[in-house]
Amino acid sequence: MLFKVEMVVKLPVDMPVSQSDALKKTERELAQQLQASGKWRHLWRIAGQYANVSIFDVESNEELHQLLMSLPLYPYMAMDVTALCRHPSSIRDADL
Numbered sequence: 748m749l750f751k752v753e754m755v756v757k758l759p760v761d762m763p764v765s766q767s768d769a770l771k772k773t774e775r776e777l778a779q780q781l782q783a784s785g786k787w788r789h790l791w792r793i794a795g796q797y798a799n800v801s802i803f804d805v806e807s808n809e810e811l812h813q814l815l816m817s818l819p820l821y822p823y824m825a826m827d828v829t830a831l832c833r834h835p836s837s838i839r840d841a842d843l
């Protein structure tokens with residue numbers, strides 16, 4: 748099942764740099780693992796924002812929910828989730 752997820756990161760301004768750096772590092776490691784697994788298909792920065800547009804390929808709504816809640820930055824992100832399906836005019840295979 749494919750989902751578009753927009754994530755806007757809002758770290759507290761008073762968060763110590765050491766803490767935010769550690770969070771970003773563990774987030775990057777998990778994001779790269781999930782990309783390698785095929786579950787996190789696309790990860791794009793929204794130009795001009797501390798935000799991204801991502802495409803996830805997961806087995807269920809519940810798996811997506813658990814995956815997103817497991818992200819280290821989850822407590823500091825606002826997320827917008829949209830379910831996707833194939834477009835009849837797409838020339839791309841379903842596996843993106």
Ligand SMILES: O=C(O)C[C@H]1C=CC(=O)O1
Nearest residue numbers: 756774775778798799820
């Ligand atoms: O930077 C972001 O967009 C937030 C989050 C998503 C992947 C990652 O490494 O950090």
